[in-house]
Amino acid sequence: MRPDHVDVLIVGAGLSGIGAACHLQRRCPGKTFTILEARNEIGGTWDLFRYPGVRSDSDMFTLSYSFRPWTGAKAIADGDSICRYIRETARENGMEEHIRFQHRVVRAEWSSENARWTVEARRTDTGKSLVLTCSFLFGCSGYYRYDEGYTPQFPGIDRFTGQVVHPQQWPDDLAYAGKRVVVIGSGATAATLVPAMIDKAAHVTMLQRTPSYMLSLPATDVVADALRHRLPPKVAYPIIRWKNALLATLTFQLSRRAPGMIKTLLRKGAAMQLPKGYDVGTHFTPQYNPWDQRLCLLPDGDLFKAIRSGRASVVTDHIETFTEHGIRLASGTELEADIVITATGLNLLAIGGMTLSVDGADIDLGATVAYKGLMLSGVPNFALTIGYTHASWTLKGDLVSEYVCRLLNHMDQRGYQVCTPLAPASPQRKPLIDLQAGYVLRSVALLPKQGPAAPWRQYQNYPRDVVLLRHGPLEDEGVRFTRAPAAVRAAGTVEVA
Numbered sequence: 001m002r003p004d005h006v007d008v009l010i011v012g013a014g015l016s017g018i019g020a021a022c023h024l025q026r027r028c029p030g031k032t033f034t035i036l037e038a039r040n041e042i043g044g045t046w047d048l049f050r051y052p053g054v055r056s057d058s059d060m061f062t063l064s065y066s067f068r069p070w071t072g073a074k075a076i077a078d079g080d081s082i083c084r085y086i087r088e089t090a091r092e093n094g095m096e097e098h099i100r101f102q103h104r105v106v107r108a109e110w111s112s113e114n115a116r117w118t119v120e121a122r123r124t125d126t127g128k129s130l131v132l133t134c135s136f137l138f139g140c141s142g143y144y145r146y147d148e149g150y151t152p153q154f155p156g157i158d159r160f161t162g163q164v165v166h167p168q169q170w171p172d173d174l175a176y177a178g179k180r181v182v183v184i185g186s187g188a189t190a191a192t193l194v195p196a197m198i199d200k201a202a203h204v205t206m207l208q209r210t211p212s213y214m215l216s217l218p219a220t221d222v223v224a225d226a227l228r229h230r231l232p233p234k235v236a237y238p239i240i241r242w243k244n245a246l247l248a249t250l251t252f253q254l255s256r257r258a259p260g261m262i263k264t265l266l267r268k269g270a271a272m273q274l275p276k277g278y279d280v281g282t283h284f285t286p287q288y289n290p291w292d293q294r295l296c297l298l299p300d301g302d303l304f305k306a307i308r309s310g311r312a313s314v315v316t317d318h319i320e321t322f323t324e325h326g327i328r329l330a331s332g333t334e335l336e337a338d339i340v341i342t343a344t345g346l347n348l349l350a351i352g353g354m355t356l357s358v359d360g361a362d363i364d365l366g367a368t369v370a371y372k373g374l375m376l377s378g379v380p381n382f383a384l385t386i387g388y389t390h391a392s393w394t395l396k397g398d399l400v401s402e403y404v405c406r407l408l409n410h411m412d413q414r415g416y417q418v419c420t421p422l423a424p425a426s427p428q429r430k431p432l433i434d435l436q437a438g439y440v441l442r443s444v445a446l447l448p449k450q451g452p453a454a455p456w457r458q459y460q461n462y463p464r465d466v467v468l469l470r471h472g473p474l475e476d477e478g479v480r481f482t483r484a485p486a487a488v489r490a491a492g493t494v495e496v497a
């Protein structure tokens, strides 16, 4: 039997996969496509994470799609609202019929002879394998493992008689009312959990080894609201999106060029919202520069408010060992706890764990170089969505999808069937995700790299990417376009084993 064939196979039905499919439907109306999704739901991250208070930590006007503006009241939205938004987008655009749920892609093999991918997917319900073929493979599978988050080996953890929970596997029935909760971590998840749990818990302690930068911003965007009230949506939303995208880009660029100034501003901002005499130096002043790691956004300064209320506190120390009743710290202090939440991060996973091969040779992802941040050197007819780390994911996601559509149309117009990115001549390499955060550093060797200059360098600069990806030339020194073998073109379709 011949396997099913589509022009474009999208892997993942999260924010990126649904966006990619909508762009494809609009911009390449003749192309057939299917989305393979390992889970039984649309939404990815925003369906998976269920901990109290789960929310965006970038504004929704830029985290939403360019073609479907965010109309919610708040600029910082809760996880359920984001998930609903993705599902409504999928429904409105008729995407549900294109998705095959419970299909995990495990391997994709490119054949130059046939100018196509043969993709193996495993059903997550029955365990059965099936094979599809496609002309273009589009990875929208996020960047981390879904089956488990990262938990360091804490000494003595088995002795602890309370409950240990990772935010990625939040039990529906976790009863924390009246309990003493310790949240280990200092990133966005810890900063979200602490204020969200203080209403019910007896006390919540954020236990961090080192602090993170925290930026308090209003949960509602007054400028956006004013524009939304005064202007028609078609005019207002692009303006709001550009305003916020530029603000994020400027903040990042300023942090890079004048880190000392941004450090001082962040420190002063925290001090103003914390009780008088609070030790901001110890608890909210990291050693690294702003944006070496992600900056945590606090809507309406909620974490600072929680500390002011006395129901939450921050401890900056090292864990010596878990004990029966809590955690003993290097300073000798013992934190008593009924529940410990390990908000210690994610395990990165590139391209959803699938393996790739090209003409029989397995691809070592760590040795590839990303071309324009969206294709990989030596891997034909393949793109992946990795959003910004310093601004909303979707700003980049939309540009990646637009680029792939332009590329497919360009290839059709010029009679090309194959597009293969090349590695830069310079041997200089940097990680594609250029953050100093532990979860990135743990996986650097396994992730694609970036080169020293365009089109292989990531600038984390939205206006620059708009020029490059939306308007820039599709043919340059970083990519080779070719035609499929004559027999393949003549046949129109290709027989595969």
Ligand SMILES: Cc1cc2nc3c(=O)[nH]c(=O)nc-3n(C[C@H](O)[C@H](O)[C@H](O)COP(=O)(O)OP(=O)(O)OC[C@H]3O[C@@H](n4cnc5c(N)ncnc54)[C@H](O)[C@@H]3O)c2cc1C
Residues within 6 Å of the ligand: 011, 012, 013, 014, 015, 016, 017, 036, 037, 038, 039, 042, 043, 044, 045, 046, 049, 055, 056, 057, 058, 059, 063, 103, 104, 105, 106, 140, 141, 142, 143, 144, 146, 189, 351, 352, 353, 354, 385, 387, 391, 392, 393, 394
């Ligand atoms: C708690 C949390 C908060 C975040 N907050 C923000 C924020 O405020 N702003 C921001 O910009 N970013 C944020 N991010 C980053 C976030 O992941 C992106 O916003 C966005 O959700 C990424 O969408 P995605 O579709 O690319 O990936 P995901 O949301 O991870 O979805 C990937 C989908 O692909 C599927 N999949 C994976 N592998 C396979 C496979 N092999 N075969 C088939 N299907 C597969 C998964 O099941 C999933 O449905 C946050 C991340 C987390 C974890």
